[in-house]
Amino acid sequence: MMSLESIPIQAFLIVSSALFCIGIWGLLNSRNAVRVLMSIELMLNAVNINLMTFSSYVDNNLIQGQVFTIFVITVAAAEAAVGLAILLSLYRNRVTVDMESFNLLKW
Amino acid sequence: MSIAITTQIICFTILSLVILIGALGVVLLESIVYSAFLLGGVFMSVAGLYLLLNASFVAAAQVLVYVGAVNVLIIFAIMLVNKKEDLKPINDIKSRRIISTSICLTLLSLLIRVDLTNVWSLSSPQNSIGEESTIRIGEHLFSDYLLPFEVASVLLLMAMIGAIVLARRDVMSKDISTGLPVDQELIEKSSEPMLTNKN
Numbered sequence: 001m002m003s004l005e006s007i008p009i010q011a012f013l014i015v016s017s018a019l020f021c022i023g024i025w026g027l028l029n030s031r032n033a034v035r036v037l038m039s040i041e042l043m044l045n046a047v048n049i050n051l052m053t054f055s056s057y058v059d060n061n062l063i064q065g066q067v068f069t070i071f072v073i074t075v076a077a078a079e080a081a082v083g084l085a086i087l088l089s090l091y092r093n094r095v096t097v098d099m100e101s102f103n104l105l106k107w
Numbered sequence: 108m109s110i111a112i113t114t115q116i117i118c119f120t121i122l123s124l125v126i127l128i129g130a131l132g133v134v135l136l137e138s139i140v141y142s143a144f145l146l147g148g149v150f151m152s153v154a155g156l157y158l159l160l161n162a163s164f165v166a167a168a169q170v171l172v173y174v175g176a177v178n179v180l181i182i183f184a185i186m187l188v189n190k191k192e193d194l195k196p197i198n199d200i201k202s203r204r205i206i207s208t209s210i211c212l213t214l215l216s217l218l219i220r221v222d223l224t225n226v227w228s229l230s231s232p233q234n235s236i237g238e239e240s241t242i243r244i245g246e247h248l249f250s251d252y253l254l255p256f257e258v259a260s261v262l263l264l265m266a267m268i269g270a271i272v273l274a275r276r277d278v279m280s281k282d283i284s285t286g287l288p289v290d291q292e293l294i295e296k297s298s299e300p301m302l303t304n305k306n
Contacts, residue, residue, distance in 0.1 A: 006112065007119050009229065010222050012156070015123040017218035019130055021211045026134030028207040031194055034139055034184055038146050041177060042130050045153050048169075056160040057229050063240050066165050067247045073165075073172050074259045078266035080177045084184040085273035091188045092276070098194055 012053040020046035033090070033097045037083050044076045119159055125152040139185055147178045164241040 019042060026039030048069045055065020091097055110118075129149040133142045150173040157166035197203070236243065248256050 013222040021215040022130040025211045052160050069165050077172050081266050081270040085270035088274045097188050
């Protein structure tokens, strides 16, 4: 086995790719609206891992990827708050969290 | 980073296994409460990966914001909307599953191919600034990323006000439709849903 200086960048990228695809699968297949929000959080985390990896391996002097990650975390927190508020008011009006029954925007 | 390479590889393997298995559990488990707690584990492991990448500040922010705020928010939402309901069966669920799974697998193979075949121009030596990264992030936030930083604060304020407006119950002294006085109790009453499914 050849000796390594550090973990190869491909390992991090593959983990983040797999996490992103799991998030997309959950987004497409969940019936529960809360689980859809959780899948979105998983996808945002995959993107964050990607940004952090490139910031550490490619741009380790001016770590701009870490600053981007901080902004993504901020936006994700705002998105979770607004998404769950929308979910609560939707639940109050329709008494369900089933994604299949939310068809108000269908023409 | 000063940790030996073997230790790094062991930590990375454990963390990525926890991330991937936890994420699969989040999307596959039947109980939504288990999913929420597994999501907390996934967030913690992602913070561990950030530590391996020499970014202690972002790891701390990840734990504070994701585990401390987003996950707690999701658990509260589950408590508020947790009602056992029998979901209506979908007719073409099987074809939907097949199509979505094949789309995800195609995307995954594409991404992994790009990851493995591309030649990355890595800078050397890696992780050279180490613990100085927190200082560097602060410099970025107050010089070249000042405008996004200020816009982010406005965004958080807007999200806060929007969430309050969307999620509050309207406090009215009179019922609009019947004209009777409303008793302001905290307990949720069963009421006629305003937007029922017509079909």
